């Protein structure tokens with residue numbers, strides 16, 4: 001890991017950064033110090049080095065290289081997860097927009113359906129009338145043929 005920082009501060013990517021609970025000084029401790037109790041470099045009181053999220057005590061026994069790879073992997077996973085969140089948020093906005101369109105169409109459809117059922121009722125009534133008329137005509141014809149035969 002080539003850093004463009006010079007060695008004056010010497011805070012590495014793998015360092016654990018936390019505040020001393022006694023003097024609030026920001027401390028940077030090598031990750032291998034996670035879970036250990038060490039004296040604060042400023043006030044000298046004993047402070048417990050927090051264990052970073054995603055790191056387990058058992059991991060501390062592994063080599064520096066393994067640790068760095070693990071931290072890098074976690075960072076990569078984090079950025080992938082962040083990207084996914086962004087993507088999902090975009091999708092959500094899109095789905096919300098689509099839902100609005102659908103809801104609008106739905107209300108339009110309801111009006112259309114009501115109108116359609118109205119004209120269907122009208123047609124049905126007309127059909128009933130026509131059927132009745134046809135029946136009457138048929139009756140008349142039958143009557144006439146009855147008369148003729």
Ligand SMILES: [Zn+2]
Nearest residue numbers: 020023040043
């Ligand atoms: Zn301190």
